[in-house]
Amino acid sequence: MNPAQPQQRGGTAVITGAASGFGLEASRIAAARGMNVVMADVQDEALQAAAAEVAALGVSVLPLRLDVSKAAEVEALGAATLQRFGAPTFVFNNAGVGAGGLIWEHSAADWEWVLGVNVMGVAHGVRVFTPMMLAAAAAQPGWHGHIVNTASMAGLVNAPNMGVYNVSKHAVVSLSETLYQDLALVTQQVHAHVLCPYFVPTGIHQSARNRPPAADAGAAPTRSQRVASAMVEQAVTRGKVSAAQVAQFVFDAMDQNRFYIYSHPQALAGVQVRLDDVIASRNPSDPFAARPDLGQRLRDALA
DSSP: OOOOOOOSSSSSEEOOOOOTTHHHHHHHHHHHHEEEEEEEEHHHHHHHHHHHHHHHHOOOOOEOOOOOOOOHHHHHHHHHHHHHOOOOOOOEOOOOOOOBBBBOOOHHHHHHHHHIIIHHHHHHHHHHHHHHHHHHHHTTTOOOEEEEOOOOGGGTTTTBBBBHHHHHHHHHHHHHHHHHHHHHHHOOSSSEEEEEEEEESSSGGGGGGOGGGEEEEEOOOOOOHHHHHHHHHHHTTTTTOOHHHHHHHHHHHHHHHHHHEOOGGGGGGHHHHHHHHHHTTTOOOOTSSSSHHHHHHHHHHHH
């Protein structure tokens, strides 16, 4: 582990997906630490309500409605942040959507929507904010900044019937690990982190409400997609670790300069099985070995 940095206080936080879930909770903690807070979300009404709540904590808040999959909109977010507050000290590329189903049943629109938000949204945030953070670091030897990208445990394992989501979150883990290595080549003042939560009540199971009309192919969900939606909703809503706890884990990791951030460390057992399969060149293990009843329920539902 790298040496711990001083606790993040003051400065500016840029948070996408800020109207709910991890983003809203991180906005609250940032405000409690005296940070300016730039809050971005695709849901305008919810964003305005969240921004008013955070502003009432006594900090400066800049709310911006945007779609992180759109390069120009994230570039505008960067420009507005720089003009109002200067380079941010914390960038939380957190906006994300969920979708499930058998991998061959995802439409082209499904792939474009999920990868657009989950992957390109993070890529745009890294592309826009890293250069201005590096410039701030070069100008101030004592300056430190942090970039946190929200992936998922689905970025470390591959649960069946969740193909497009798995692919997107594996990409975020890869992007984040590469960002960590690339930053280490040029600076010791800007730090990368990746958040890999498991099932946490955040509302991600309701992602389809924000799906743009242009990404709606008009076809009814397939059986596998309906099954995935129901199973994810059940798992998410029954989660025992709260979004507020996970947001605190993010700030703890920044304070400790720790790259990997987990909500459920016990879920890493599945990651170990996958890595053992890779190293041993053996076929992927049964993901339901510990819960055969769950595997049978899924097979029955898809039959």
